[in-house]
Amino acid sequence: MDSASFVSRFNRILCVVCWALTAGAAAAVIWLAVIGMPIRLALLVPLGAIAAAAFVCLWRPGLTVDDDAITVNNVFATTHIPWHSLINVDTKYALTLFTPGRRIPVTAAPAPGSITAFRLARKEGKSRRDLVSSSRPGDLRGTDSGDAARLVRDRWESLKRAGRIELGRADEAMLERHPNRGTIVTLTAGVVLSVAALVLQ
Structure with a gap:
């Protein structure tokens, strides 16, 4: 089967909103400088840093x-988990994905708040009591956690049925985890350059 991916719709919308706000602020800074207002062009540096941080974090x-x-591609590290x-x-x-002795949270797939959970539960025809007693709100369709969990569970079950997963080998598996160096460098450089631009000008 081909690979399948999940990204948070909410996070990406938030990222686009952040980019729009920083672009608007940058345009305002440039315009004020052009018309001779006392504005520091150095403000463009932290605005650029915020836009870059939105990309790597959201x-x-x-x-x-x-x-x-x-x-699992989280903000600061990527982890490969054998089935x-x-x-x-x-x-x-x-x-959250569990292996023997390890738990790997997926930061792109948070569980919904109570208001969102009850709204989505009503769409599925569940009452408040059903939601509390039968399943976690985080399993609901239309939530980041629920949609991502369904992607994992469906492939997991498919591989089990096909005999592609060897039972009893969970303790032997070696997870591959490596830091996202590009993200770390981007965030660090953004902070350093922003402080330098604002302090030194």
Whole structure:
């Protein structure tokens, strides 16, 4: 089967809003400088840093599944989880993948708040009592945690039925985790350059 990916719709909308606001602020700074108002062009540096931070913190994080592993791309690190090491999938606070001795939260898939959960539960024909007693709000369709969890569970079950996952090997699996150096460099450089631009000008 081909790989499938999940990204947070809410986070990407928030990222676009952030880009629009920073672009508007940058245009205002440039316009005020052109007409001779006392404005510091150095303000463009932190605005650019905010736009870059929105990209690495809101746009990039996500989750990908294929027949070999689950790849969790969080803000500061990316983790590859072999299917035979997965032992549980939970959505209490956010989609969280469990392996022996490890838990890997998926920051792009937070569980919904209570208001969102009840609104979506009504769409599915569930009452407040049903929501509390039958399943986690984080499993609801239309939520980031629920949609991402369904992507993982569906592929997991499909691979089990096909005999592609060897039972009893969870303790043998080695997770691959590596830092997102580009994100770390981007955020660090943004802070350093912003402070330098505002202090030194």
